[in-house]
Amino acid sequence: MNAVLPPTLIDGKAAAARVLAEVGSEVLTLKASGIAPALAVVLVGQDPASQVYVRNKVLRAEECGIRSLEHKLPAETQEADLLALIHSLNADDSVHGILVQLPLPAHIDETRVLQAIDPLKDVDGFHAENVGGLSQGREVLTPCTPAGCLRLLQDTCGDLSGQHAVVIGRSNIVGKPMAALLLKAHCSVTVVHSRSTNLRELCRQADIVVAAVGRPRLVDADWLKPGAVVIDVGINRIEEDGRSKLVGDVDFDSALTRAAAITPVPGGVGPMTIAFLMKNTLAAARLQHPATGLPLSTVENPA
Ligand code: GUN
Numbered sequence: 001m002n003a004v005l006p007p008t009l010i011d012g013k014a015a016a017a018r019v020l021a022e023v024g025s026e027v028l029t030l031k032a033s034g035i036a037p038a039l040a041v042v043l044v045g046q047d048p049a050s051q052v053y054v055r056n057k058v059l060r061a062e063e064c065g066i067r068s069l070e071h072k073l074p075a076e077t078q079e080a081d082l083l084a085l086i087h088s089l090n091a092d093d094s095v096h097g098i099l100v101q102l103p104l105p106a107h108i109d110e111t112r113v114l115q116a117i118d119p120l121k122d123v124d125g126f127h128a129e130n131v132g133g134l135s136q137g138r139e140v141l142t143p144c145t146p147a148g149c150l151r152l153l154q155d156t157c158g159d160l161s162g163q164h165a166v167v168i169g170r171s172n173i174v175g176k177p178m179a180a181l182l183l184k185a186h187c188s189v190t191v192v193h194s195r196s197t198n199l200r201e202l203c204r205q206a207d208i209v210v211a212a213v214g215r216p217r218l219v220d221a222d223w224l225k226p227g228a229v230v231i232d233v234g235i236n237r238i239e240e241d242g243r244s245k246l247v248g249d250v251d252f253d254s255a256l257t258r259a260a261a262i263t264p265v266p267g268g269v270g271p272m273t274i275a276f277l278m279k280n281t282l283a284a285a286r287l288q289h290p291a292t293g294l295p296l297s298t299v300e301n302p303a
Contacts, residue, residue: 008261010152010231016271019151020064023278027065030285033292037285038067039097039123039277040089044082044108045075050101057099060274066281069095079108083116090118096288097123097281102173120287123280125177134180141280141287146178148272149210149231150185156261157208157229161186166206168192168199168249169213174233178210199223211249220254230255230262233269 027037039061043054054070061068071085082100089098098121104110114122119129125143133140153160165187169175175191182189192202194213203209203223211219212233224230234249248265255262263269286292 007259010263012268012271016275019275024064037096039281040069040095042071042100044073075105086116096285137184143177144276145174145273146181147276150181163207164188165208166190166203168211174212216247217251218249220251221258224258227260230259232263
């Protein structure tokens with residue numbers, strides 16, 4: 001890593017297109033053995049951002065030959081009715097992946113819902129069985145955003161062994177599984193968060209920074225060691241110069257002056273999340289049909 005060279009812009013769109021092409025051809029192989037992978041996406045309520053995410057997931061699934069089933073439920077849906085839907089999808093052999101879009105309305109217990117999903121169909125990797133499996137270093141269905149970030153890092157840096165990675169943020173969706181994946185890839189991992197007292201100093205020690213904290217442009221050049229590789233998971237909408245903009249957790253222009261490689265927002269991590277959802281759906285279909293003999297391998301890791 002050399003900060004004297006111009007920084008590499010990590011192109012998440014191109015990387016996602018490669019992953020989707022891999023998935024598309026593996027879907028054809030699976031279909032040839034009589035299995036048509038299918039993903040059920042459940043949306044409760046009308047949150048505009050969630051509606052966009054769900055539409056994109058369904059479109060992407062169709063593009064790579066995965067059948068998608070959309071279940072749109074009203075915001076007033078009772079938890080028992082949502083659980084009944086999940087149980088029926090669990091029992092349906094033609095459905096391989098189940099995704100319940102978060103956040104759920106406040107009257108529904110998120111943990112109870114996520115725990116109701118069959119772990120073999122849990123394409124988000126949020127069930128405790130899969131969370132535990134990941135922390136034990138087992139091959140399980142793994143959360144899509146951190147899996148996508150790891151792929152970007154491996155494509156950019158190659159072997160990550162011995163690198164010091166600092167993960168900013170400790171959410172169940174990104175920060176915690178990201179830390180587990182980086183450990184599995186033989187990094188030394190530090191997790192920092194909003195209550196850490198010396199965020200900037202800790203971050204400055206990092207070879208790899210993954211920012212997933214939801215604070216617009218928190219990380220600037222001053223937080224980075226020269227030559228650091230920066231993955232920006234943040235998607236923050238701000239008003240600036242009289243218009244609405246999407247910015248990451250990293251001050252991109254400032255970070256460019258120090259980083260060896262960096263993801264833009266948008267066009268960095270975002271497209272990889274959906275691509276890994278498709279990879280997980282394929283992996284879930286294989287898990288449910290072990291006789292195909294095809295490997296799970298959603299996340300490539302050196303032994
Ligand atoms: N809401 C924001 N990110 C995610 C995600 O990765 N999965 C689900 N199910 N909901 C989300």
